[in-house]
Amino acid sequence: MTQLASLIENLGAGFLNRLRALLALALFGYRLSAAALDPRTYNSATRWILVKQIYFTAVQPLPVFLAYALIISWVLIRIIVTTARDFGLSAYVPGLIVNVLVLELLPFVSVLFVALRSSAAINTEVALMHTNNELAAFEHAQIDPIKYEFMPRVVGGVLSVMALTLLSTLSALVVAFFQMYGATLDNVSLFSRQIGQLMHLPLVLILTLKSILFGLSVTLIPLKTGLEMPKRLFLVPVSVLKGMMRVFFAIILIEVTSLAFTFI
Numbered sequence: 001m002t003q004l005a006s007l008i009e010n011l012g013a014g015f016l017n018r019l020r021a022l023l024a025l026a027l028f029g030y031r032l033s034a035a036a037l038d039p040r041t042y043n044s045a046t047r048w049i050l051v052k053q054i055y056f057t058a059v060q061p062l063p064v065f066l067a068y069a070l071i072i073s074w075v076l077i078r079i080i081v082t083t084a085r086d087f088g089l090s091a092y093v094p095g096l097i098v099n100v101l102v103l104e105l106l107p108f109v110s111v112l113f114v115a116l117r118s119s120a121a122i123n124t125e126v127a128l129m130h131t132n133n134e135l136a137a138f139e140h141a142q143i144d145p146i147k148y149e150f151m152p153r154v155v156g157g158v159l160s161v162m163a164l165t166l167l168s169t170l171s172a173l174v175v176a177f178f179q180m181y182g183a184t185l186d187n188v189s190l191f192s193r194q195i196g197q198l199m200h201l202p203l204v205l206i207l208t209l210k211s212i213l214f215g216l217s218v219t220l221i222p223l224k225t226g227l228e229m230p231k232r233l234f235l236v237p238v239s240v241l242k243g244m245m246r247v248f249f250a251i252i253l254i255e256v257t258s259l260a261f262t263f264i
Contacts, residue, residue, distance in 0.1 A: 028224050029216065035144075035151040046152045053156025057118045058163050065113055065164060066171060072109065073101060073172035077179045094194040097176045102169045102199070103207055103262065108255055110164040111214035114157060115247050119222045122153055123243040126226030127236045135227075150223050158215030165211045203262075210258050217250040 035041050042050075077097060084093045129135050129149070138145045173195060181187040225243035229235055 025220065025224050029220050031146055032151050032154050032220065035147045036155050041147050041151060045148055049149070049152035050156050053118070053153050054160055054163075056121075057114055057157060058160035061113070061117060062164075062167075065110075066167065068113075069106060069109065069168040070171055070175060072105070073168075073175045074179070076101060076105070077172070077176050081179050093180060094176075094191070095198055097172070098195065098198045098203075099262075101172050101176075103203065104255070104259065106168040106172055107161075107165045107207065107210055107214065108251075110168055110211075111161055111218060111251055113164065114161050114215070115218040115244070115251065118157060118160070119218045119247050120240050120244055122157075122219060123222035123226045123240045124236060126150075126223050127229050127239045128233075130227055130229060131231045131233055131236065133231075153223065154216065154219040157219030158212055161215035161218065162208070162211045165207070206258065206262065210254060213254050214251065217254065218247055221246045221250055 080096050080100070081090075081093055084090050084096070126149075135145050135149070138149070177188070177191050181191065222240075222243040225239055225246060229239040
């Protein structure tokens with residue numbers, strides 16, 4: 001009986017700790033959102049960090065990312081088109097491409113790419129700034145790190161995920177057209193009409209919201225994890241590992257929720 005009570009107590013304490021962590025993350029996200037929506041925040045310093053974040057996250061690796069996206073799209077679309085023709089289901093090909101690639105797989109690939117590219121770097125940078133008391137120096141100089149250090153990275157990460165998702169989905173649709181109709185351009189209007197009917201407003205809103213949540217997860221969570229770390233230099237790798245695990249679970253949760261909301 002004592003062991004059962006101890007188990008229940010430990011489970012309750014763990015649940016409360018997780019709840020407090022989520023509330024702290026939500027409050028931190030609210031402060032960042034308020035700063036991001038304030039036009040006065042965007043001065044030359046914040047714009048420079050924002051542009052630097054977008055360049056490092058999305059522009060610099062863009063050729064490699066598009067190459068991977070095109071290869072993945074070509075292979076999967078080829079499988080879908082060939083299988084559908086074999087079973088006489090060619091009419092369902094556009095719907096399968098939109099539901100499998102555009103709504104699910106390519107956004108997932110985009111956020112994984114950004115997470116591997118930037119999340120660990122953001123976590124490491126913030127953890128080092130926290131350990132070296134650079135953030136305390138900002139506050140002592142009456143400079144809000146939320147506005148001048150954190151917000152540009154979050155906004156840059158969200159815009160990067162959205163941009164990579166858009167570019168990868170557009171490239172996948174181009175590949176799909178040539179896989180379905182060949183090199184002739186006579187069926188462009190037909191294909192555009194099919195995709196337009198499938199990509200109705202609710203699906204576009206779901207895709208946009210999912211991209212925003214993905215962008216927040218790969219930037220907001222590493223920032224908060226770096227700030228929570230004790231000021232010990234040897235704990236920086238531990239903080240990065242912890243932050244990446246949290247990012248991974250957040251991405252999976254968002255993806256599973258999106259699948260359930262769309263198909264169940």
